[in-house]
Amino acid sequence: xxQTDTQAATRLPVLYRSITxxxxxTHKDLKLKALPEPLSFARGxxxxxxxxxxxxxxxxxxxxxxxxxxxxISPVFMLGLRPGHxxxxxxxGLWTSSYxxxxxxxxxxxxxxxxxxxxxxCMDEKFAGFNTKEGEPLFKADGSPTPALxxxxxxxxxxxxxxxxxxxxxxxxxxxxxxxxxTIDVKSQKLGPVSINGVLVxxxxKLKALPxxxxxxxxxxxxxxxxYAHLMSLSGIPALG
Numbered sequence: 001x002x003q004t005d006t007q008a009a010t011r012l013p014v015l016y017r018s019i020t021x022x023x024x025x026t027h028k029d030l031k032l033k034a035l036p037e038p039l040s041f042a043r044g045x046x047x048x049x050x051x052x053x054x055x056x057x058x059x060x061x062x063x064x065x066x067x068x069x070x071x072x073i074s075p076v077f078m079l080g081l082r083p084g085h086x087x088x089x090x091x092x093g094l095w096t097s098s099y100x101x102x103x104x105x106x107x108x109x110x111x112x113x114x115x116x117x118x119x120x121x122c123m124d125e126k127f128a129g130f131n132t133k134e135g136e137p138l139f140k141a142d143g144s145p146t147p148a149l150x151x152x153x154x155x156x157x158x159x160x161x162x163x164x165x166x167x168x169x170x171x172x173x174x175x176x177x178x179x180x181x182x183t184i185d186v187k188s189q190k191l192g193p194v195s196i197n198g199v200l201v202x203x204x205x206k207l208k209a210l211p212x213x214x215x216x217x218x219x220x221x222x223x224x225x226x227x228y229a230h231l232m233s234l235s236g237i238p239a240l241g
Contacts, residue, residue, distance in 0.1 A: 019125075020122060032130060046079050051075075058233070065199040178207060181199070
């Protein structure tokens, strides 16, 4: 029986190889072009960070589990049964499901923390789409950001805010002791028997046992729909093989 070590793939940031702040002087001539295989950068990623606000729309196609790393628990989309394989990226670098995770859509940009200052837009300088010859410029001739860069900044900011709400959502589930560790066994036609260890899911029995007032609070805050979406999504794990 083969085993997939999920914890080995939880170090963030996933996808990024070399993060540097976007600078109007250093990057004044930089352009961003579309790749011939648009999603090739995600082809080898089988676990992708997920936002709680994505659960409902993604649950029908993308399985959602939680990964522990020390005291931190993070929700992720399961995109494959083994490291190095993403079932949702075709050999041509196209995405096959109707929903693409926000984490993928944000790439190659990300907000970085700066001591004593507001977060700064950063980028993966090793992304193959960056060059100085063709594509969408990041800056105008006067050094101001182009609409494309402004859109990237806006989306990165929205992602960060949603990420903070996701942390609060997970903390709420932790405080209610709703997580349980499971081993997921899958009989894959391509890979044979696969055992996935070290993942957390919401314990349905503990959820059902919560007081009515707590359930009402989870409903009002939007946590309960996200929990149910997560539980529903687990039925899609066998299809990843």
